[in-house]
Amino acid sequence: MTHVLVVANETIAGAALLERLRERAAEEDVTFTVVAPINEPREGYVVYEDTRRAAAGRRLDRSLAKLRESGVHAHGFVADCGPVDAVRDALGSLEPKVDEILVSTHPQPVSGWQRRNVVEQIRKVAGSIPVEHVVVDVRNDPTRERNVLVVANETVLGRALRECIREKSEGYDEKVFVVSPALNSPLKHWVSDEDGARAEAQLRLEESLAALRSAGIDADGEIGDADPLQAIEDELRTFGPDEVIISTHPEGRSHWLERGIIAAARERFDVPVTHVVVDLEREREEVR
Numbered sequence: 001m002t003h004v005l006v007v008a009n010e011t012i013a014g015a016a017l018l019e020r021l022r023e024r025a026a027e028e029d030v031t032f033t034v035v036a037p038i039n040e041p042r043e044g045y046v047v048y049e050d051t052r053r054a055a056a057g058r059r060l061d062r063s064l065a066k067l068r069e070s071g072v073h074a075h076g077f078v079a080d081c082g083p084v085d086a087v088r089d090a091l092g093s094l095e096p097k098v099d100e101i102l103v104s105t106h107p108q109p110v111s112g113w114q115r116r117n118v119v120e121q122i123r124k125v126a127g128s129i130p131v132e133h134v135v136v137d138v139r140n141d142p143t144r145e146r147n148v149l150v151v152a153n154e155t156v157l158g159r160a161l162r163e164c165i166r167e168k169s170e171g172y173d174e175k176v177f178v179v180s181p182a183l184n185s186p187l188k189h190w191v192s193d194e195d196g197a198r199a200e201a202q203l204r205l206e207e208s209l210a211a212l213r214s215a216g217i218d219a220d221g222e223i224g225d226a227d228p229l230q231a232i233e234d235e236l237r238t239f240g241p242d243e244v245i246i247s248t249h250p251e252g253r254s255h256w257l258e259r260g261i262i263a264a265a266r267e268r269f270d271v272p273v274t275h276v277v278v279d280l281e282r283e284r285e286e287v288r
Helices: 016-029 049-069 083-093 120-128 159-169 191-212 228-238 261-268 282-286
Strands: 002-007 030-037 074-078 100-105 131-135 147-149 174-181 218-224 245-248 272-276
Touching: 002 016, 002 083, 016 030, 016 049, 016 100, 030 049, 049 074, 049 218, 074 083, 074 159, 083 120, 100 120, 120 131, 147 159, 147 228, 159 174, 159 191, 159 245, 159 272, 174 191, 174 228, 191 218, 218 228, 228 245, 228 261, 261 272
Parallel strands: 002 030, 002 100, 030 074, 100 131, 147 174, 147 245, 174 218, 245 272
Antiparallel strands: none
């Protein structure tokens, strides 16, 4: 029996990858070991270790269940390291020995693994073991998890925003990424103001992510560009959201509304944009 090591994370439950594994299983007697590495987040990325592990575990379970439904022999595990180290560890510990390696990534340019030449690094670790690279565009896969980008700064702790996110999560395997553009003041060129604004935004963001996580929502986030439109554009390239939620103060108290950020985002970006108004003063009065 041929033993194939499959290395994938966000693409692990993608239809294209599952179809390739079914095709490979139809060629001969094959057993698959599927490993889902958890990469370290990039600098400034607010993330919970167990949340990332749980998300990877859900994708892995979905993938294994679909393979087994097709009569394919497969098992797997989540690895607390990057893909290259995961392969190195697997080659040294798995029995029977690995005969082939299949690496699944997002397409260029959204694949971090491709940008870091992970496939070539795995080929070097693999030595004489054949390595196949499968590109999976999960953005066009109707079975994939749904990505929602939330853009909020001072309102990131608002109850109305959390309720909106929870409502949109119902019935979906949803990944939420919260980006907080920290600087809105005309004094943002002052270093002290910039540092203070980022520190305050970081605290709000961490508290917001903790609240979402406690509600069972898979949420990560980071402090983004001071310009909310630029922050959205940055995440469109890396996160690939299906929807953007922009949270603001009410009319008359919102710099973003004064600048026409909602209308500009809807005109500029080819994804649905939902606007949530958070009245923090009213919410505080209601809990007194």
